[in-house]
Amino acid sequence: MIKKLFFSFSIIYFIFSISYPKITINLLLSEEKLYAQIKNNINIKEIGGIKFVKIPSGSFMMGSVESEGEYDEHPLHKVTLDGFWIGIYEVTQKQYKELFETHSSCFEGDNLPVEEVNIKDIMEFCMKFNKKYKVKVRLPTEAEWEYACRAGTITKYYWGNEINADYCWYRGNSGNQTHPVGEKKPNAWGLHDTCGNVREWCMDYYREDYYKKSPEKNPEGPKYLQSYLEYPNAFCVQRGGSYHRDEWCLRSAARTSALLSEQSHNVGFRLVLEIPE
Numbered sequence: 001m002i003k004k005l006f007f008s009f010s011i012i013y014f015i016f017s018i019s020y021p022k023i024t025i026n027l028l029l030s031e032e033k034l035y036a037q038i039k040n041n042i043n044i045k046e047i048g049g050i051k052f053v054k055i056p057s058g059s060f061m062m063g064s065v066e067s068e069g070e071y072d073e074h075p076l077h078k079v080t081l082d083g084f085w086i087g088i089y090e091v092t093q094k095q096y097k098e099l100f101e102t103h104s105s106c107f108e109g110d111n112l113p114v115e116e117v118n119i120k121d122i123m124e125f126c127m128k129f130n131k132k133y134k135v136k137v138r139l140p141t142e143a144e145w146e147y148a149c150r151a152g153t154i155t156k157y158y159w160g161n162e163i164n165a166d167y168c169w170y171r172g173n174s175g176n177q178t179h180p181v182g183e184k185k186p187n188a189w190g191l192h193d194t195c196g197n198v199r200e201w202c203m204d205y206y207r208e209d210y211y212k213k214s215p216e217k218n219p220e221g222p223k224y225l226q227s228y229l230e231y232p233n234a235f236c237v238q239r240g241g242s243y244h245r246d247e248w249c250l251r252s253a254a255r256t257s258a259l260l261s262e263q264s265h266n267v268g269f270r271l272v273l274e275i276p277e
């Protein structure tokens with residue numbers, strides 16, 4: 001009797017699984033196992049101790065609606081990006097010391113984000129990294145940064161509309177210092193600390209009205225300047241707020257900038273790895 005029942009169930013299950021494959025997978029795997037399966041399928045590469053995750057190509061709405069945010073976050077506009085690889089974490093002091101004997105970070109610790117770095121320092125780091133590992137890394141564009149940070153969300157932060165200490169280090173919980181990368185919860189694409197800990201340099205020059213005329217496809221910031229080194233008094237974009245700032249600065253759309261020669265105890269960076277599609 002039991003054998004007959006089992007046989008009948010197997011036949012029904014077989015027909016059902018052909019008709020509804022996604023549902024049957026869910027029936028077979030617990031939620032935990034299903035999550036592990038998805039997690040294992042995330043495309044991750046590790047080079048020079050830095051882990052990069054593949055961000056899918058796609059479109060998103062960049063900036064803030066008129067009733068929210070600052071002047072430079074308007075207008076909310078559609079941006080379409082090719083896929084790219086981005087660091088899961090802010091670059092750490094250990095990773096930085098692999099290529100430079102010293103660094104001048106204010107807070108000391110191998111797994112703390114490197115800070116007190118300006119654009120010239122980062123360019124040198126990228127050149128050495130590229131030479132050593134025969135790859136091409138660079139800073140993210142501002143659009144890549146916001147797209148990666150949002151991970152499909154349209155809320156103020158990637159976790160919702162209210163500040164939440166489970167996800168970030170900011171003035172309210174940092175104890176006025178940086179913290180080891182990756183201690184807080186990641187976004188849906190696996191990135192940690194985009195909001196808070198250290199603010200992150202982007203490769204774009206900053207202009208407050210740039211969103212009014214930026215191209216939809218792969219925007220790279222204002223083009224009126226030629227190169228970083230020719231214009232040391234130019235401003236570059238920084239994103240994400242820091243351990244030293246309040247929650248307003250940690251919003252996904254929040255923009256700020258600094259002289260490209262400037263360095264600060266609350267500013268570091270994460271990298272993009274260029275791999276031809």
Ligand SMILES: [Ca+2]
Pocket residue numbers: 090193194195196197198199200240241
């Ligand atoms: Ca950060």
